[in-house]
Amino acid sequence: MANVELTNVRKVYGSSVEAVKGINIAIEDGALCVLVGPSGCGKSTLLRMIAGLESITDGTVKIDDKVVNELGPAERDIAMVFQNYALYPHMKVYDNMAYGLRNRGMPKDQIDKRVKDAAQILELTQLLERRPKELSGGQRQRVAMGRAIVRSPKVFLFDEPLSNLDAKLRGQMRVEIKNLQRQLGVTSVYVTHDQLEAMTLADILVVMNAGSVEQIGAPLDIYEKPASTFVASFIGAPPMNLVPVKADHSGLVLKDGTRIGAEGLSIPATGALIGFRPEDLEVSAGTDTHIGGLALDLKVLGVEPVGAESYVYGIIGGERVVVRVPGRSTSNSDDQLRVIVPKQKLHLFGADGKRI
Amino acid sequence: MASSTRVTFPNKFLPYLLLAPQLAITAIFFYWPASQAIYQSVLREDPFGLSTQFVGLDNFRRVLGDPNYLNSLQVTVIFSVATALIAMALALLLAVMADKVIRGKGIYRTLLIWPYAVAPAIAGMLWLFLFNPSMGTLAHLVRSAGYNWDPLLNGDQAMVLIVSAAAWKQISYNFLFFVAGLQSIPKSLIEAAAIDGAGETKRFWTIVFPLLAPTTFFLLVVNTVYAFFDTFGIIHAVTGGGPGKATETLVYKVYNDGFVNLILGDSAAQSVILMIIVIGLTAIQFRYVERKVHYG
Numbered sequence: 001m002a003n004v005e006l007t008n009v010r011k012v013y014g015s016s017v018e019a020v021k022g023i024n025i026a027i028e029d030g031a032l033c034v035l036v037g038p039s040g041c042g043k044s045t046l047l048r049m050i051a052g053l054e055s056i057t058d059g060t061v062k063i064d065d066k067v068v069n070e071l072g073p074a075e076r077d078i079a080m081v082f083q084n085y086a087l088y089p090h091m092k093v094y095d096n097m098a099y100g101l102r103n104r105g106m107p108k109d110q111i112d113k114r115v116k117d118a119a120q121i122l123e124l125t126q127l128l129e130r131r132p133k134e135l136s137g138g139q140r141q142r143v144a145m146g147r148a149i150v151r152s153p154k155v156f157l158f159d160e161p162l163s164n165l166d167a168k169l170r171g172q173m174r175v176e177i178k179n180l181q182r183q184l185g186v187t188s189v190y191v192t193h194d195q196l197e198a199m200t201l202a203d204i205l206v207v208m209n210a211g212s213v214e215q216i217g218a219p220l221d222i223y224e225k226p227a228s229t230f231v232a233s234f235i236g237a238p239p240m241n242l243v244p245v246k247a248d249h250s251g252l253v254l255k256d257g258t259r260i261g262a263e264g265l266s267i268p269a270t271g272a273l274i275g276f277r278p279e280d281l282e283v284s285a286g287t288d289t290h291i292g293g294l295a296l297d298l299k300v301l302g303v304e305p306v307g308a309e310s311y312v313y314g315i316i317g318g319e320r321v322v323v324r325v326p327g328r329s330t331s332n333s334d335d336q337l338r339v340i341v342p343k344q345k346l347h348l349f350g351a352d353g354k355r356i
Numbered sequence: 357m358a359s360s361t362r363v364t365f366p367n368k369f370l371p372y373l374l375l376a377p378q379l380a381i382t383a384i385f386f387y388w389p390a391s392q393a394i395y396q397s398v399l400r401e402d403p404f405g406l407s408t409q410f411v412g413l414d415n416f417r418r419v420l421g422d423p424n425y426l427n428s429l430q431v432t433v434i435f436s437v438a439t440a441l442i443a444m445a446l447a448l449l450l451a452v453m454a455d456k457v458i459r460g461k462g463i464y465r466t467l468l469i470w471p472y473a474v475a476p477a478i479a480g481m482l483w484l485f486l487f488n489p490s491m492g493t494l495a496h497l498v499r500s501a502g503y504n505w506d507p508l509l510n511g512d513q514a515m516v517l518i519v520s521a522a523a524w525k526q527i528s529y530n531f532l533f534f535v536a537g538l539q540s541i542p543k544s545l546i547e548a549a550a551i552d553g554a555g556e557t558k559r560f561w562t563i564v565f566p567l568l569a570p571t572t573f574f575l576l577v578v579n580t581v582y583a584f585f586d587t588f589g590i591i592h593a594v595t596g597g598g599p600g601k602a603t604e605t606l607v608y609k610v611y612n613d614g615f616v617n618l619i620l621g622d623s624a625a626q627s628v629i630l631m632i633i634v635i636g637l638t639a640i641q642f643r644y645v646e647r648k649v650h651y652g
Contacts, residue, residue: 051551053551073547080551082548086548088545088563099549103552
């Protein structure tokens, strides 16, 4: 049990490549913090710096209010679950879980108890005598979790632990990890590039891009108020629609010259981006302007029915957008639709990509 | 996979045609000489090849009852075990160290692989010149350090010399395989072990070494065969089996009895015994050692 605090953490490779550019994150005791971002954004590097597998160029990492910069991975009292599980292939499941305890000189009967307890929790009791290669992907994942929990560390670190599993299993394990983390109450840092995983697991969500933090917050807060166009298009699937708009003397103009009603929006002189989630659009029956919303004309390019809902792909003002409609959509390609974005669902971003 | 099907060729003769070169090589360079050896081993032939006589297993009886042969067997065991162990241990050490090098990794590896390109007889000459008691540079150093170095008279020192030369040459080959073996161990395993509180030495013996077992096992077989057969050139160049048969291995004795002393029957019988020993050793290695090997 511990809090984790990162202050101005930087990582520079060689003399110039800055992989992590001064990051500040505070994680409370027992919270699950998810680092999410595209590949190469520095999230894994950051995690490895917390683990002690990468040196810290600058800044401090504190675990349980103690600076751990100079401590080795073993002395930080953390446990890590790797993307490829990193199970010791020549050891049985039991020995895989007991290895860390034996290295710490724990008495045999205590090791046995801990391993069996962990196996119980993770439903691995039947598999203790097997070797990793005799297990399925999901079972290996469980063993990797077991190896982490037997140690009762201060912090769990997860490095994309579910990305090697198929979609169905990933969904199951996601729920299991969340429940387990709640149950054990161990502070955790979880790295993923999957925004769905990030949204569902996180207590605190950290969206990273190019070595910097774009936004930190509760998942739904981030979803509802993305701080930048990067966050807006990264969180949510399908991503938020972003339509460039400019203001001139008589109103607002889209990229292809379409004029739209200003609806009280104040657009800076440098132009802006209007953002709206695919599910926040209302398809209007007629061509009447809806009161209290931004009316836009959409030319349908195609429709993707996915069962419970349909995705209508189209173009607004020269920009490709997607609209989520419940059930089946009656639209066809080349249809002209009038869609309304309710004003409170409208996001506005400046030319620099920051939220206005 | 149960559903996998064999590739079948429409032409019945094509597979045999494709196999033919390999089969021809094996037949000409292994089965033919081997069968000749077996044939010769039951014959008694005079040095000029003028008369031959079938003697059954007499040659084997005489060879196995010869104290010189038993001495040669002992020499071979000591030589092979020492050569294989030293060559593998040093190669592993070098590979582990080369694995840690970050800059100029390729240069280290290339330099360490070069000795393998040296022919056995040349390697032998090299060591002979370096350690020749009267003119060797290194021999001079050893002697000036107060050690009475004379492999020409001292059998144990002669053994040390040929073991060194033979191991030195084989280190490169072993090194190459150990480097490849080390590279195939995922870094995350080492990191996981580090998080699990295992220090560097402990990590090596509990994770790295067991995972290298397939490589080590393969090299054990190769090095044994190497020490038995391919070291002839080194021994011939460095000690010629001397002093006083102290470095006469089984292969060297086969050569000496057959081509120098022209006792063809004995020599052939020794070849056959040697063949049986190597087949037996390899079988034992596969049967007992491989069981302990974990193939990831």
